[in-house]
Amino acid sequence: MVADRWANSDSGHIFYWAWARPELGSEAAHQLQGLISMLEDWNGSTDADVWKWNHDPDGNFSVSNVKKLLGSVDRNRPERVFEWNNWVPKKVGIVAWRAEMERLPTKCALARRNVPVPNQLCVLCGEYVETSEHVFVSCHFAQTLWQNVAGWCKIPPVIAFGIGDLLKLHESSSGSRKVRKVIHALVLVTFWSIWKTRNEVVFRQVNANTTRSLDEIKSVTYLWVKSRAKVAALSWEDWSRFSLGVL
Numbered sequence: 001m002v003a004d005r006w007a008n009s010d011s012g013h014i015f016y017w018a019w020a021r022p023e024l025g026s027e028a029a030h031q032l033q034g035l036i037s038m039l040e041d042w043n044g045s046t047d048a049d050v051w052k053w054n055h056d057p058d059g060n061f062s063v064s065n066v067k068k069l070l071g072s073v074d075r076n077r078p079e080r081v082f083e084w085n086n087w088v089p090k091k092v093g094i095v096a097w098r099a100e101m102e103r104l105p106t107k108c109a110l111a112r113r114n115v116p117v118p119n120q121l122c123v124l125c126g127e128y129v130e131t132s133e134h135v136f137v138s139c140h141f142a143q144t145l146w147q148n149v150a151g152w153c154k155i156p157p158v159i160a161f162g163i164g165d166l167l168k169l170h171e172s173s174s175g176s177r178k179v180r181k182v183i184h185a186l187v188l189v190t191f192w193s194i195w196k197t198r199n200e201v202v203f204r205q206v207n208a209n210t211t212r213s214l215d216e217i218k219s220v221t222y223l224w225v226k227s228r229a230k231v232a233a234l235s236w237e238d239w240s241r242f243s244l245g246v247l
């Protein structure tokens, strides 16, 4: 509680810190100084704590208020907006969406947030530090999987320098709009599959296997696309050959 860390005295406020970590980095120490100077003119009360939202005169928070606030400021349009695909479940797209923003709990991301990790090495290759970029783009596990997916759906070998390149793969591929949408779905499912495999290695000590992952990517994407794109005539045989004439 705030009350446990602070008291008023004749000479001003006295703070009773109890840090979980002994060393404050220079940035944290700087922020602490800023906090203390903000508190100089502040007189605490013993009332119960309440949440207040600064952008409403009464301090009440509402979504409509946020919407109004956002509408009133000029915001830069992001260079690229994540493209969703309704032929795969939301949870699948969310992995790629988070990966692109570096918001997946990779070992490096956890270490950045001061979560203790025994080491930061990728669990799929054990050679490089585990960032999103590494796991999905440069790790040899991902590289093999991308080339196998590309070979199966008859697109040129994947050359990707970043996550964004993978998410744009379908844009440059030939074929109808629907075939491109299937390729986009496969890209999202591959992201999801890589992350799932990575978690199975970490939490269930399973051995990663690109052949098994590719089989899973093919079969789950088949089920999802067949039902969500409503193409009952899409047979497993055609799908296995990536012959999508029925779309």
Ligand SMILES: [Zn+2]
Pocket (backbone or CB within 6 Å): 122, 123, 124, 125, 126, 127, 128, 134, 135, 138, 139, 140, 141
């Ligand atoms: Zn790796």
